[in-house]
Amino acid sequence: MSAVRVVIVDDHAMFRAGVRAELGDAVVVLGEAADVEVAVAVVLETAPDVVLLDVHLPGGGGVEVIARCQERGSQARFLALSVSDAAQDVMGVIRAGARGYVTKTITGPELVAAIARVADDDAVFSPRLAGFVLDAFAGQEPVPGAGRPSIDPELDRLSTREREVMRLIARGYAYKEVAKELFISVKTVETHVSAVLRKLQLSSRHELTRWAADRRLL
DSSP states (O other), X not given: OOOEEEEEEOSOHHHHHHHHHHHTTSEEEEEEESSHHHHHHHHHHXXXXXXXXXXXXXXXXXXXXXXXXXXXXXXXXXXXEESOOOHHHXXXXXXXXXXXXXXXXXXXXXXXXXXXXXXXXXXXXXXXXXXXXXXXXXXXXXOTTSSOOOOOTTGGGSOHHHHHHHHHHHTTOOHHHHHHHHTOOHHHHHHHHHHHHHHHTOOSHHHHHHHHHHTTOO
């Protein structure tokens, strides 16, 4: 059988390089992207079998990539690959149309196997997420202590856009740089930052950076 054709979408160049190295010759990497606009363009141009997709991206996030690609008729299957196991992130991309969701603690061989399964139209989830996703679609509440993903109540207070702003600010971006990355105004950035600091009960960018680093969100 021919190798699965893949596009890697993540805003960290070093992470994309690491994924390429881990995948080796097991798949064919057709292209990479670091934001929504480029991701959509690359997926539509190369028509991959599977898109490895980070949840948080400049320009609207993984959900936006899936929506825009599907609107344009893309038949690619999407596999979310993220550091986050927050309920809002997991269910957001799954409801948008992703076939699976795995965390970045996954090993190279496990990722290769997950890509192959998604290419075959199977659904793939990290073990800690599978039961949670099934319960969510069944309309059931996760059972405490039954192996569900750890949900950070503070992180879940933030909207998707607030999380995008938070990650960039915590990584040291200036307000103008955040506005350019997300295609929003500086005033809107300021509003989101104020909301993030208020919801997380933090008082400065320094505290926000430490908070995000503790949760491996950078």
